[in-house]
Amino acid sequence: MKHFSQIFILFTAIVFLSSCSENKKQNVKESDYTIAAFYWPAYHYEPRSEFLFPEKTGEWEIIRNAVPKEERHQQPKVPLWGYLDEANPKDMDLKISTALEYGVNTFIFDWYWFEKAPFLESCINDGFLKANNDRMNFYLMWANHDATTYWDVNNPRVDSVYWDGEVDREQFDIIVDRVISNYFKEPSYFKIDGEPVFCIYELNTLINGLGGPEKTKEALDYFRQKTVEAGFPGLHLQSILWEALPSTIEGVPGDPIKSQDDVLSYFGFKSLTNYCWAHLQNPDGDYEVWGDASTDMWGGFRDQFSMTYYPNITVSWDANPRFPFKAGYINNSTPQKFEKYLIKARNYVDENAIKPKIITINAWNEWSEGSYLEPDITWGYGYLEAVRNVFGSAN
Known part of the structure; x- marks a missing residue:
């Protein structure tokens, strides 16, 4: 009887460990998503x-100095970690x-080139690449827009340009x-599929700088050629x-x-995504109204384009720290509501058999636009916990 009891205990342990192993496999499967x-x-x-x-300290300056523009306007946003140097x-x-x-x-870094030189690159070169040790994937989105007084909270005009986002062919090749x-x-x-992903923010600006569509196509073909020559399939x-x-x-x-x-x-081009919902629907009012209207557009994108559309989820929107006047902003965003859209994105990817399973999020740290996953003193790690609830840990 004692022998039977020992066998039963051993059998129960094996079943338990098998169950744990299966759960672990399910978690690994969930990590197949590129977030x-x-x-x-x-x-x-x-x-x-x-x-x-x-x-x-960069834009931390305007985050620290932000003030509410009206009653119940939640400013300033205060990072739980303090004002880190990236x-x-x-x-x-x-x-x-x-x-x-x-x-x-995965991080998608906004990458800039103004007046024949990179801009804000130290974050990647001195911060990310020195700290990463190949733990986390990254790629670049060339944010080739003009740098305007939009970045200058003390300047009431938002239509004058500090640096032009256009480049000519000589600069493009560099x-x-x-x-x-x-x-x-x-x-x-x-x-x-072995091909480095490179995202371009403003195609119009690229075309204008390079001198028209034919010259732009020649430049992009050159980019492909140089990438292949560097040892990549495309x-x-x-x-x-x-x-x-x-x-x-x-x-x-x-x-x-x-x-x-x-x-x-x-x-x-082989794929597309959105940067944020503010590009799809006017960012003013209730988060769920804004989110429903934006994510309901996904089906149209799927049908409209012959290349893969990767869905985008946006945490919120409030760019008021950048302005001396009151601009429209989103309210009532919560981690629970955000999680609802993460589930919707996961379902969209699964139901449309999208490969690889990429979902983009705005953003890790758009503090000056009120759209960030990094923890703050209001929600703590709530938005990050929403991501882990839906997709599991990447570790």
Whole structure:
């Protein structure tokens, strides 16, 4: 009888361990999702923007000094971790470790090139790459928009330009060499089918700077060629879907370009996503009204485009720290409501058999636009916990 009892205990232990193993397998399966958060690298000292942020801490300056514009307006936003220096590997290590713990496994860095030189690059070079040790994937979104007084809270005008986002072909070729050498060759650079992913924010601006659609196509073909010569099977171009993506282009011999899909196909883009819901619906009012209207557009994107559309989820929106006047903003965002849209995105990816399973989030740290996963004193780790509830840990 004692022998039987020991056998029974052993059998029960085996069943329990098997169950644990199965649960672990399910968690591994969940981590097949690429949860890619946009990263705004403006929270470190950038010499070129010292005239905007003389305290030498980047946009933390305006976050600290933000004030409510009306009753019940939740400003300032206060980071739970304090005002970290993202160009410091120690501070960046906290971001990477926390992101992975809560299921965010990829950063999409906003990347800039103004006046023949990179801008805000220290976050990636000095912070992320020195801290990462290939733990977390990343890729670049070339934020090739103009730098306007939108970044200057003391300037009531938002239509004058500090730096032009357009580049000519000479500068484009320099950018190609820099991106391939400094980033594509990093083992942690995100790739689809072996092809490095490179996202472009404003296609209109690229076309204008390069001198028209034909010259832009030549430049992008050159980018592909140089990527292949560097040892990759190709280049995966990704577009940001919003009004800066033209629906028609003129001067293309023999090609009737009459839709955004035609435009992307002509240039050889392979996928698209959104940067934030503010590009889809006016960011003013209730979070769920805004979120429902934005995510209900996904089916149309799927049907409209021949390339893969990856859904985007946005945490919230409030860019008032950047303005001396009151701008529209989103209210009533909570981690629980955010989680509802994460589930909707997961279901969209699964039901449409999207491969790889990429979901983009705005954003890891858009503090100046009120859309961030990083913990604050109001919700703590609530938004990150929502990600982990739906997708599990990336560790």
